[in-house]
Amino acid sequence: TQSTRPQRLLSAVQKNATRGNPRSVVRAIDEFCRHKEWAMNVGDEKGCILDSIVSEVNPVTVLELGTYCGYSTVRIASLLPPNAKLITLEFNPDFAAIARQVIAWAGLQDKVQLVEGSSGDWIPKIQEQFGINTFDLVFLDHWKDRYLPDTKLMEKCGLLRKGSVLVADNVICPGTPDYLEYVRSSPCYKSQYFISHLEYTKAEDGLEKSVFLG
Numbered sequence: 001t002q003s004t005r006p007q008r009l010l011s012a013v014q015k016n017a018t019r020g021n022p023r024s025v026v027r028a029i030d031e032f033c034r035h036k037e038w039a040m041n042v043g044d045e046k047g048c049i050l051d052s053i054v055s056e057v058n059p060v061t062v063l064e065l066g067t068y069c070g071y072s073t074v075r076i077a078s079l080l081p082p083n084a085k086l087i088t089l090e091f092n093p094d095f096a097a098i099a100r101q102v103i104a105w106a107g108l109q110d111k112v113q114l115v116e117g118s119s120g121d122w123i124p125k126i127q128e129q130f131g132i133n134t135f136d137l138v139f140l141d142h143w144k145d146r147y148l149p150d151t152k153l154m155e156k157c158g159l160l161r162k163g164s165v166l167v168a169d170n171v172i173c174p175g176t177p178d179y180l181e182y183v184r185s186s187p188c189y190k191s192q193y194f195i196s197h198l199e200y201t202k203a204e205d206g207l208e209k210s211v212f213l214g
């Protein structure tokens, strides 16, 4: 039977990366996606911007919406302090199965909790299920039409506190116009655009960093 692209991405990690070395896992995926098969990881260029924001925030609690194969999960988790926790939501069970193996290959399974399901189901349950009150950092990289409703849901569930930082991928390409309009016009957010390129291409894209003001 034919393999899937996530399966081939995982094979590239297992072939080219060193177990327990997150940087080698990130490098192996970027090499695979740049030279073999494009895939929708945040990528190396936007990834460096994401790294700098994560390092600046130094979060203890992180929520990622949209694990896919675990590329940004590994990038973020590798920068977290020892007591920190990253919860990553993934809707597609096949992608989740691959991501678990990528995260394990990087040796980061103790910092990461991968949860399978939808944001609508899980965002209201996170506090009781995982003993987390609020998130210091949220990375949005799931379905682009869900960024805004899920941000409003996180606000409603009290998952954001004064100073919580949202980082959104793809605000230009494929684009998240309603989300961008909201965080840039709402008095509850201080927003900043970091211009870059769509992963592994020359097209423009960027990350939007939005600080919740409470």
Ligand SMILES: O=C(NC/C=C/[C@H]1O[C@@H](n2cnc(C(F)(F)F)c2)[C@H](O)[C@@H]1O)c1cc([N+](=O)[O-])cc(O)c1O
Binding pocket: 040, 041, 042, 064, 065, 066, 067, 068, 089, 090, 091, 092, 095, 117, 118, 119, 120, 141, 142, 143, 144, 146, 169, 170, 173, 174, 198, 199
């Ligand atoms: O469509 C893109 N990304 C969609 C990404 C979607 C991923 O998020 C998961 N998800 C859905 N709901 C949840 C949650 F969390 F709610 F449970 C998680 C989906 O199963 C999928 O793995 C995309 C497309 C391009 N592109 O160039 O076309 C470039 C990119 O960087 C992209 O991220």
Ligand SMILES: [Mg+2]
Binding pocket: 040, 041, 042, 141, 169, 170
């Ligand atoms: Mg993306």
